[in-house]
Amino acid sequence: MAGAARKAAHLWPLALVLLMAGCASPGKSLRRDLDFGEDGARVWVAGPWEVIVPAADVDEVIDQLCPAVMALEHAREHDDGWEYCGVLYTVGEMTYASVPSPLSRDTPGASMVKSCRIPSMVRDQRQPLAVLSDYHSHPWPDSPLSANDAALRSQRWSIRIQFDTRCHVYKLVPHVGDSVPGEVYERVAKTWRLVSIIRVEDKPAGLVQPPLPDGR
Secondary structure (H helix, E strand, O other): OHHHHHHHHHHHHHHHHHHHHHHHOOOEOOOEOOOEEEEOOEEEEEOOOOOOOOEOOHHHHHHHHHHHHHOEOOOOOHHHOOOOEEEEEEEOOEEEEOOOEOOOOOOOOOOOOOOOOOOOEEEOOOOOOEEEEEEEEOOOOOOOOOHHHHOHHHOOOOEEEEEOOOOOEEEEEOOOOOOOOEEEEEEEOOEEEEEEEEOHHHOOOOOOOOOOHHHO
16 A cells, blocks of 8 residues: 555656646747846746745755646657756745746757756846756656756756656756766655766766666
8 A cells, every 4th residue: 555655646746747738738838028038148037936836845846847847838749849947946945936948049840859048047026036956847758867967067056957748857966066976866756766876077978877776
């Protein structure tokens, strides 16, 4: 019974994605220059995102991200899909999610490689605010962190959150500036399980090692 309960807990985000996708097809559109936009060469995003309930525990916010993003237009369309990028930030003792942005430097059209531009600014009238992490989606199932996702040149904050269309949620702890391996965790049954490492010599290129035995 306990094993079944753990399995059910692990599958509920996927079930919610499928329900939301069925109800919201072809997906909710975000509004350029209101939800996200550009300020010179930098991307900004609005915050907080009203569909995400803020929480004192950042993990409670992270657990809401994938179903919400997968309800957006083109988020689940594989090679024809879009990536979305946003940030997590704090105001006072509460953690919030920004609206995500689909802005990208990719050439429009089908491709097996997708990217979105990490926002540099959050437009939230409340100050001061502090960004904790960026997050982004992949438009395919079973799509973990890529080398570009994990490379040191791509890191702006101390953690990075990424998820795919099946709501496999990963957390990268890159340990920028430290001579220790980077760590990749997967969210499983409301806990973080270490699944891979990035050796110190591989951190610049973001070469993630094969999964650890038994995910440990």
